[in-house]
Amino acid sequence: MSERTILFHLLNIRAGLDEEAICMGNASNNILGTRASSLEADVIWRTTSPSSASRRPSLRGRVSVRxxxxxxxxxxxxxxxxxxxxxxxxxxxxxxxxxxxxxxxxxxxxxxxxxxxxxxxxxxxxxxxxxxxxxxxxxxxxxxxxxxxxxxxxxxxxxxxxxxxxxxxxxTNQHITPDRIYNAGLILRSRRCRNESDIDTVWAIVGNLAGSFRAADVVMHSKLGARGFSALVCLVDDARLEPVAGRIGYLTSLRRVSGQ
Incomplete structure (x- = not known):
């Protein structure tokens, strides 16, 4: 397990994000249950194509990360x-x-x-x-x-x-900020665990709300726990919700995107 993966895991724990509950949420809706999902994971492999880069950066660097x-x-x-x-x-x-x-x-x-x-x-x-x-x-x-x-x-x-x-x-780092990187990583992880039923449940709560609201309040009202938080992030990914500012977390204020 890479250092970055461990760091994300610790950050998720600090934020109260139950990663297992989120990802197993999809499996719980499977008629074959979580065991079948686990078996599928054992036999399904998506091959990754190599980079098409015209030049491959050397892995040796004194002051940069490659x-x-x-x-x-x-x-x-x-x-x-x-x-x-x-x-x-x-x-x-x-x-x-x-x-x-x-x-x-x-x-x-x-x-x-x-x-x-x-x-x-x-x-x-x-x-x-x-x-x-x-x-x-x-x-x-x-x-x-x-x-x-x-x-x-x-x-x-x-x-x-x-x-x-x-x-x-x-x-530059004025555009590629730590908050934007963090939010992007959160969106990518929530996208992998996307659960349409959870998203529909959460959207039914926030779809008609005016102004901003806290993510934690919606999660509590949805009774979905960490899956509710993942659904909120997926709604941000769908451009139906947006954070008012900063990193997306349980204490983050969100609002509907104009026109949604």
Whole structure:
């Protein structure tokens, strides 16, 4: 078990989140019961495709974190070489309007101010559900100026334009915040344990509420325990609810998304 998995488990315990109750909730609705669900888990294996990265970051690094995670929607490995890149990958996977994430896409060539040809490899190329391609560079905010990344993006935007992407974005720790990373991870875990019956029960409680409400109050009223909390997170994932601010937890205030 990885250190990150253990950390998430401890955070869930601290928040009062019963992981087993959430995930077993789906199995309890199965006519074959939890044992059948366990047996299925023993025989079903989804193969993960290797990363399609044009360059694979070295696993050796003195000041950065390198590794890989799995995009469960597409069943493919995604590589990263910093905590910010990993955080952004989780945030992208948690977005319903992103249908594909390409890590370390093929390098883009451009010409510098002194006429030299250079190449730049974006950290991610994300493709939205309506086909918009987003080329994303990730940098710590403190290194943006000295790295010259903004000038690089400006030149690529001008010289390459829509041949590679429809938009060229720079994302820093000002965008990839700890709260957003945490919420993305929570959404991804709740998505795996999604229970439509629980979601319907919780939506029947909050669907007509005006203003904001505490997650804990809804969970208590639903009588679903941790499964009720997971259902609330799934409603956030469905863009029917949104947190007023900060991390999603039992004490978080939520509200209906406008138009829902």
């Amino acid at each position: 590794g890989a995670l799995v995009d469960r929607m597409n069943g493919r490995e995604l590589v990263f070489e910093s905590r910010l890149e990993r955080g952004l990958a989780e945030m992208l996977m948690a977005r319903r309007d992103i249908r594909a994430i390409i890590d370390q896409p093929p390098a883009v060539k451009y010409t510098t101010a002194d006429g030299r040809t250079r190449s730049h490899t974006f950290d991610f190329l994300a493709i939205t559900t309506n086909g918009i391609r987003l080329a994303i560079a990730v940098k710590p905010a403190a290194t943006v100026e000295r790295s010259g990344i903004q000038e690089t993006l400006d030149r690529i935007r001008e010289q390459v334009g829509p041949r590679f992407a429809d938009a060229y974005l720079l994302r």
